[in-house]
Amino acid sequence: MYRSHVLVCGGTGCTSSNSAAIIEKLESEIAAKGLAEEVKVIKTGCFGLCALGPIMIVYPEGCFYSQVKVDDVPEIVEEHLLKGRMVKRLLYDETVKEDTVKSLNETKFYAKQKRVALRNCGVIDPENIDEYIAFDGYQALAKCLKEYTPEQVIQIVKDSGLRGRGGGGFPTGLKWEFTSKNSAPQKYVVCNADEGDPGAFMDRSVLEGDPHCIVEAMTICGYATGATEGYIYVRAEYPIAVKRLKIAIKEAREYGLLGKNIFDSGFDFDLHIRLGAGAFVCGEETALMTSIEGNRGEPRPRPPYPAVKGLFASPTTENNVETFANIPQIILKGAEYFASMGTEKSKGTKVFALGGKINNTGLVEIPMGTTLREIIEEIGGGIPNGKKFKAAQTGGPSGGCIPASLMDTEIDYDNLTAIGCMMGSGGLIVMDEDNCMVDIAKFFLDFTVDESCGKCAPCRIGTKRMREILEKITDGKATLEDLDKLEKLAHYIKDNSLCGLGQTAPNPVLATLKFFRDEYEAHVVDKKCPAGVCKALLNYVIDPEKCIGCTLCARNCPAGAITGTVKNPHVIDTAKCIKCGACMSACKKQAISKQ
């Protein structure tokens, strides 16, 4: 038995800030101090508070060390692990009490969270099946196979009110029922782990932190729908997730939790992994299945829906990673447990990847019905540098935005749809007063133009034309007529595209037009960018009152656009100026402004 466990985050975020080297150093220091028999080092999945990574938690005290560097490790081992004195300077401020530490659950970041899908992330070793089992893993599967008929399993999922977490929000139980009622001899289960929205990493974190729960949930789905084979389609850009999934599948096979006659029930099920090559459209369910089949990832028209004719032309149930992650808890704790969380029509919790202009960048799981204000001001810790909140972008390139005036909206599927936004898969990008909404819309449209598969004309040609209009606007060359054209085109693409990618591609434009039309009009009519982002519409100006003629700006200008003599006010030649902002950051007197 080990008296102390040291948990180090091995998620993608902390790994990129060197947590692997920290683990190596920890192990060698612990061995050098002769503590190898007493202290165990465990690499876990994501804790959620990525802004403070690399993260280390030392138990039994529950010390939360943040932004740990390799050089800090000898001190932690010597002081904490050997002598029992916490290294105060590395503790997360919010957890520090006079002579001890507060539980993480008391901190603002975690207090309002409710972890269902992420329950094991940052708690267990994802590469050790025993630890998953220790936290009640595979009991839900045993319960299904031993106690319930497939119909009963589907009824539980239906009663729980779980809806698809990939963004669609379709009732999961109903989806399972459609496949189960099909009497075809071969059926499939597919897990969509092709998480492509910029800034979203919910699914990656579940796969990295708790891969067995996906294996278990897919097996349950197989039993409920009558499928004997499953595919996990995961992006090749997620190497850690892929590695842990492979280990999980291997471990499950060794324990007989995958394979023939699971739990002596006569039920057979096995899983395969397929890697996506990074095309956004493959996150669309029909394109994803086409890609698994070995063909070029292009969507196909629905109907027929996958429940009728899906993978390899057989009935298929496809769910997103986060949807699956909820299943074992629903089976174990009952439909009522899950349905007791959330709002009337959106039950349970939702994971969001918080990013952008927010202090606590990271992964949060909140009950449905939490307001955007709570997420941003309490859990997220507010906007950095005292700036003002402007809007939150949800749902990535398929989503919309929630403006500051609607900050008290309770987040669930229907409320977001009602305000012209969408839940999306869970990316939540926070924007402050320095973000230009037209520029944001252009960014997402750039993305969809690149990612359009080209199969249907509305998406292939339409999004390109939309981007051209947006470019005209940000260049200050557009007219009000262009704004109308943009809106008309957006609705046309929405109504006529073949798949979800095209149907939702205009959303960022439509949402920003709805809430921030004044910003569009400022670009078009006044030829001004209120946030000071669009380069073509702004000029750098030196205030002669404030300028002391120190020449610093002129020396920093890469274009030689600034002239003036020592101790006399300088002037910027707007014809030569390339608007890089170097002068503004060099000036010590704040004499230069954007206008």
Next chain:
Amino acid sequence: MKSLEELMAIRDKTRVKMTVREDNSEVTRVVVGMATCGIAAGARPVLNAFVDEVEKRKLSNVTISQTGCIGMCQYEPIVEVMEPGKDKVTYIKMTADKVARVVADHLVNGNPVMEYTVASIEK
């Protein structure tokens, strides 16, 4: 895997080893003084003895950790036992041999070994 019993056996076996990671106020904490004075007086064998003994008896509600100097260096090795809702019990001049009795009498049966505690000197 053929039966739920098989699964539960793995669960229980692994769970005991993971007690230290639980954020649980119901857990009894055994804290060993491990400052220079404690280590010099022989706190390490005491700490190891606690770990061994607790594992042997499969006590899932006990965690063992160290702390710095408690301030009574002449009485080291000092061990404090904190049970939820009860007064702290401070054992002094502990040895590895005394540990087995503390675990058996105090942690298992709830009767502190008074003759080993700091109260025994003050009398």
